[in-house]
Amino acid sequence: MDSAGAILVAILLLANRIGIKGEELSYNFYEKSCPQVEDIVRSGLGTIFLTDPTSPAALLRLMFHDCQVQGCDASILLDPLYGQGLSEMASTKNFGIRKRESISIIKSMVEAECPQQVSCADILILAARDAVAMSGGPRVTVPLGRRDSSVPRYELANAFLPAATIGVEGMLQTFTKKGMSIEESVAIMGADSLGVTLCLNIPNRVYESEGGEARRQDPRFEAFLNLNCPQGSLTSNVSFVPNDPTPFVFDNQYYMDSMGGHGLLRIDAELVLDPRTAKVAKYFATNQSDFFNAFSKAFVKLSFRCFGGKSRYY
Numbered sequence: 001m002d003s004a005g006a007i008l009v010a011i012l013l014l015a016n017r018i019g020i021k022g023e024e025l026s027y028n029f030y031e032k033s034c035p036q037v038e039d040i041v042r043s044g045l046g047t048i049f050l051t052d053p054t055s056p057a058a059l060l061r062l063m064f065h066d067c068q069v070q071g072c073d074a075s076i077l078l079d080p081l082y083g084q085g086l087s088e089m090a091s092t093k094n095f096g097i098r099k100r101e102s103i104s105i106i107k108s109m110v111e112a113e114c115p116q117q118v119s120c121a122d123i124l125i126l127a128a129r130d131a132v133a134m135s136g137g138p139r140v141t142v143p144l145g146r147r148d149s150s151v152p153r154y155e156l157a158n159a160f161l162p163a164a165t166i167g168v169e170g171m172l173q174t175f176t177k178k179g180m181s182i183e184e185s186v187a188i189m190g191a192d193s194l195g196v197t198l199c200l201n202i203p204n205r206v207y208e209s210e211g212g213e214a215r216r217q218d219p220r221f222e223a224f225l226n227l228n229c230p231q232g233s234l235t236s237n238v239s240f241v242p243n244d245p246t247p248f249v250f251d252n253q254y255y256m257d258s259m260g261g262h263g264l265l266r267i268d269a270e271l272v273l274d275p276r277t278a279k280v281a282k283y284f285a286t287n288q289s290d291f292f293n294a295f296s297k298a299f300v301k302l303s304f305r306c307f308g309g310k311s312r313y314y
């Protein structure tokens with residue numbers, strides 16, 4: 001290697017060390033600056049969840065849609081300043097995202113006790129973590145220390161948020177980029193056990209997919225959907241159906257529905273049909289504690305923040 005090359009390598013190594021050291025997440029990040037942060041978030045959420053039982057689902061999806069766009073940096077909360085383009089919320093991929101204001105409410109509660117210490121990005125992760133736990137799911141221990149971004153990324157939201165129509169291939173691409181195994185990718189989809197889907201996002205019996213292979217297997221379920229979401233209805237952007245029969249409980253019902261031919265979206269139906277994912281999905285339908293363990297690991301991988309404005313994962 002010549003000397004210019006050696007200097008370049010040295011600079012890169014140094015920058016790398018400083019960058020990583022400065023932004024490393026840790027499990028005791030607020031130990032000195034705001035030891036009570038997790039308690040404040042939990043008690044703030046208690047009130048919010050009581051007044052609106054649909055909010056845990058909304059906060060879990062909010063976290064996914066923040067983290068998917070240049071890492072978990074709270075950029076989904078930003079309204080653009082002059083010259084910054086559009087907000088991420090302007091992307092049609094973010095249609096139906098709710099409860100962003102809950103994060104501001106909790107942020108002010110945290111500010112009152114620990115001014116200018118805790119990022120919105122960390123509050124968003126803690127809120128999603130508590131949403132899962134308070135709905136009966138596992139309590140995931142998450143590392144903290146994310147920084148907030150100051151610029152929304154409308155184009156990245158369009159590019160990196162999954163379309164409602166993706167199948168197993170697109171889903172695996174999305175999550176293996178975040179370092180998830182196939183088992184963890186199948187587990188993170190179990191998040192769709194909570195909440196609702198707008199009729200607008202619910203396709204016909206045969207999904208508009210390559211080959212139209214995946215279809216719901218149960219005609220009674222199809223009739224239920226047709227009744228609640230008539231094709232061509234003018235209210236399809238406001239009417240919705242529950243994601244599973246227990247939309248307020250975080251459980252493994254999602255996989256049972258998939259097996260029973262009740263998959264709402266294409267991905268929900270395909271999980272038990274594709275040879276890459278079928279075995280794991282069927283196993284999660286029988287063993288909730290293994291599902292919870294895999295989900296917890298996947299959640300931590302989903303929740304990484306970005307390095308100096310760019311996520312490490314794409």
Ligand code: HEM
Nearest residue numbers: 057058060061064096162163164191194195196197198201
């Ligand atoms: C890549 C695969 C995924 C696809 C294609 C997908 C798609 C969707 C769609 C279309 C909806 C309905 C939104 C609406 O109509 O308002 C939805 C809801 C939801 N998704 Fe996903 N999702 C995926 C992965 C995830 C992940 C990784 C999480 C969280 C970790 C998540 C959490 C949720 C939750 C909680 C809801 C219910 C939201 C509410 O009730 O407001 N999803 N998802």
Ligand SMILES: *[C@@H]1O[C@H](CO)[C@@H](O)[C@H](O)[C@H]1NC(C)=O
Nearest residue numbers: 095096234235236237238239
């Ligand atoms: C739903 O669609 C109708 C008709 O296209 C439109 O007037 C209304 O603003 C939409 N509602 C939402 C919440 O986007």
Ligand SMILES: *[C@@H]1O[C@H](CO)[C@@H](O)[C@H](O)[C@H]1NC(C)=O
Nearest residue numbers: 285286287288289290291293
């Ligand atoms: C689920 O798997 C765990 C091991 O990972 C095992 O201890 C437990 O008995 C299993 N539960 C059921 C219901 O099969």
